[in-house]
Amino acid sequence: MSEKFVRAISADEIASGGMKSVEIDGKEIVVCNCGGTFHAVQRRCGHMNAPLEMGTLDGKYLTCPMHCAQFDVESGHAISGPVPPDFGGEIPPPVFGEYLQNVGMLMTHVRTESIRTYVTKLEDGWALVAL
């Protein structure tokens, strides 16, 4: 069975260490340039669906901008869940504090799932993704 590769983005559009979101056939994908090696993952965070291309990429580790869940973009594995909010011992004002408690309570039931990866290769200056 041969994979169907599609041109996702021109390789020189993403600097080393950078990411860019593309949409192919209705699929939202983030293409990552990990020091010259390209990887592609689903755009939505496996925690609460935030857009991953707005996060940070360190080597092959992507940190989501919303709650800092972390993913290995090569395998798609979720390697760290969200970081809970912390106020360093300072007590927030009562109403806001209650709000945070409720949100916190809802969030503790949310699991961080691994994200889908797409086989990626470079060809003729293009990053190709197999859908």
Next chain:
Amino acid sequence: MKNVSMYTLSTCPWCFKTKKFFTERKIKFTYIDYDTAEEDVQKKILEEVDAYGATGFPYVNIGGVIIVGYQPQRYLSALGI
């Protein structure tokens, strides 16, 4: 035979080695794993180790001589072996 007691952590490999040291020599000892102990026990342990000035485990007491860290040679000296 000197009384041997220690405070250890269930996550610390040096604490395993310390327990193994005494077990292999068939020397009886008591221990408390700090991380799995009740809060009030943890508080007492911290008071004791802080008073001594220890910052990490294992914290071993051999007949009143305190040895912090995995130090087999000092265990032998303290035991008089």
Next chain:
Amino acid sequence: MNGKSRKIALHYFFEKVVRPLGFKFTPDAELMDFLLEQEVVLEGKHGVPFCPCQPLRHDRTRDMRIVCPCIPFHRKHFDAIKRCWCGLFVHTDVLDPDTLPQLSPKEAGLE
């Protein structure tokens, strides 16, 4: 959460932090693997990779001092014994970590 991948990730992140401090991962691969595994467990439990060989005090200010790599908070002590407390990191010139005893600050002549 994938523990094995997390271990590899911690190794990647920590390496970059400890190098400028004059430290490297211990050449004792078995010890390194065990300690990183314990840190993954501690991170899973507490949300932060704490040192597996120092006590958690349930006091944020003091507990942050044992978040791995905790070298900056114990610089004098660890430089004197050429290793961090749990032995995950050693000075870059150390070839045989078995020769480095686990000395408290007092025993290292720092108090």
